[in-house]
Structure formats: C-alpha cells, structure tokens
Amino acid sequence: MSIFRSEARLLISKNHTMAWLLSKTFEERQAIVSIARASISTVRAEETLAKKLLCEPILQKGLEKERGYVAKCALQIKRRDQAIDAISPFGFINSLNSISALLDSPSESDRASALAAQIRFRERALLQPPPEPKIYTLSRMGKKLTEEELHRRLMLLIEADQKGTLLASSFDHPFTGRSIRRWTEEANEDGVVSSIERKGETTLVTLSFPSGSVSHPLVHFEYLLDEGSFDLLDDLL
The missing domain is CATH 2.30.30 (SH3 type barrels.)
Incomplete structure (x- = not known):
C-alpha cells in the first residue's frame, strides 16, 4: 500500500470524513468521488517523482562510496606489487644476519633504498603489524630517514616477526x-x-x-x- 493511500485511510478514519461524505446526497457524493478519482493519476505521479528524488541521492552516494572503495583497493594492490618488485634484487630478508646483504653497495642512497624496500614490503605485502608507532613513516619533516634509522627499524620488524607477530x-x-x-x-x-x-x-x-x-x-x-x-x-x- 502506498504512503498516500495509507495516509488517506488514516485521515478518513480520524477526522470523520466518511460521516461527512455520507451526509451528502447521492449526487453530491458522486461528484466528490469523481473529483477524487480524477486526481489519482496526479497523486501517483507526484508519489513516483518524490520516490525518485529521494532515491537518486541515496544511489549516487552509494555509487560514490563503491567507487572510492574500488579505488582504494586498486591503490593497495598497486602499492603491494611495487613493494614486491622493489625487493627483487635481494629477495625477502627475514633474519638479522641477512641484513648485511643490503649493505654491500658503496652508495649510501642504494643502501637506504634497499632497507626501505624491505620495510615497505613488510608493510604493504605482508601487512605486518607495526611493533612501534610510525615505524612505517619513512620520512621526518620532509626528509628521508638515515640509513642507520632504517637499519634499526628493519631490525625491529624482523625481531617482532621472529616473536610470532605474523602468522x-x-x-x-x-x-x-x-x-x-x-x-x-x-x-x-x-x-x-x-x-x-x-x-x-x-x-x-x-x-x-x-x-x-x-x-x-x-x-x-x-x-x-x-x-x-x-x-x-x-x-x-
């Protein structure tokens, strides 16, 4: 039953409309009912339009939310794939002794990049819980972290991993x-x-x-x- 029909029945039962209608002559009742029936199509059209106006913003909001979710998932997948590619020269470093393989390069920038790649892999591919706040924030006041700090963070992540933080x-x-x-x-x-x-x-x-x-x-x-x-x-x- 439509909202308008429900409201009409409620009004008729509460405001004595039926008693008023029955008090009219047959001809008057026929005229009143004819006028009411003639307006049914208009009322239904207004109801349809009202539903459309109500549903459109709800649907639009739902679509925007879904698009945002899809975009977020796509970005996560892209970052995960980039993290996997970034560790390819050395593979996944999962022990403290293996970190030395990342430090053979004479270039400080290359060493820092190799350390950062291992940290990003743990963040974006393994989804390792951070053992300390902001451990995955690899810059400070707009500047990249030092090699020593990256080394410390990777060691901390490996130690946490060895304690069973990752299933x-x-x-x-x-x-x-x-x-x-x-x-x-x-x-x-x-x-x-x-x-x-x-x-x-x-x-x-x-x-x-x-x-x-x-x-x-x-x-x-x-x-x-x-x-x-x-x-x-x-x-x-």
Whole structure:
C-alpha cells in the first residue's frame, strides 16, 4: 500500500470524513468521488517523482562510496606489487644476519633504498603489524630517514616477526622439494626449493643454496622462472 493511500485511510478514519461524505446526497457524493478519482493519476505521479528524488541521492552516494572503495583497493594492490618488485634484487630478508646483504653497495642512497624496500614490503605485502608507532613513516619533516634509522627499524620488524607477530603456515605445493638452478652474471648455483609458506598476507618461497637461503614472494618467483633467472632442474632433464 502506498504512503498516500495509507495516509488517506488514516485521515478518513480520524477526522470523520466518511460521516461527512455520507451526509451528502447521492449526487453530491458522486461528484466528490469523481473529483477524487480524477486526481489519482496526479497523486501517483507526484508519489513516483518524490520516490525518485529521494532515491537518486541515496544511489549516487552509494555509487560514490563503491567507487572510492574500488579505488582504494586498486591503490593497495598497486602499492603491494611495487613493494614486491622493489625487493627483487635481494629477495625477502627475514633474519638479522641477512641484513648485511643490503649493505654491500658503496652508495649510501642504494643502501637506504634497499632497507626501505624491505620495510615497505613488510608493510604493504605482508601487512605486518607495526611493533612501534610510525615505524612505517619513512620520512621526518620532509626528509628521508638515515640509513642507520632504517637499519634499526628493519631490525625491529624482523625481531617482532621472529616473536610470532605474523602468522605463518607451510603448505604443500608442486614447487616444494624441487631442484633449482640460480643464474647470475658470475656463475650458476644449484639448490632446492626448501619450503613454501603463507606469511601474513603473502606466500613466500624459500630457496636453499650452498651459499645461503633466499626467499621470494611466490608470484615474483614465478616471474623469475619465466624470465630465466631460475630454472627448475627437473624440467631440464
């Protein structure tokens, strides 16, 4: 039942309209009813317009909210992908001893960028909870943080990770246990895919070589396989 019809019934029952109508002669009642019926289409049109005017801003607001949510998700995905790409030269650093690999460059800027990339990866790909306030704010008063401060923050994140702030779970995967060859400019090195685990919000592949272990996000490891930086030795037989 429409709002207008409900209101009409309520008014008729409360203000004695029916008694007034019945007090009229038959001809008068017919004339009054005819006038009322003639206005039904106008009333319905006004009701439809009122509903439209009410719904349009609600729908518009809903669409704007949805577009904002989609844009936010797209930005998060873009930042996550950028964070994954940024750690590709060294892989994922998950131990304090491995940080030294980031500090071999003679360029202070390169060392700082490598440290910052690891921090951003933990923030945007792993979604690691911050162990201290503003740890993911990598500038201070418009200036980039020093190498020493970035080093300290990465150490703090790794230590927090080792205490179990990030949920990690291993699972079976076709890559697990496969022999692998790493190609570098100097030489190649054979190793094995030692584990694949879900860590935080990212799946990581750990590769073990005689020279040490390295971890990569699974999606990036698959890219490196396609690119030729790694080969699965079983596929070469």
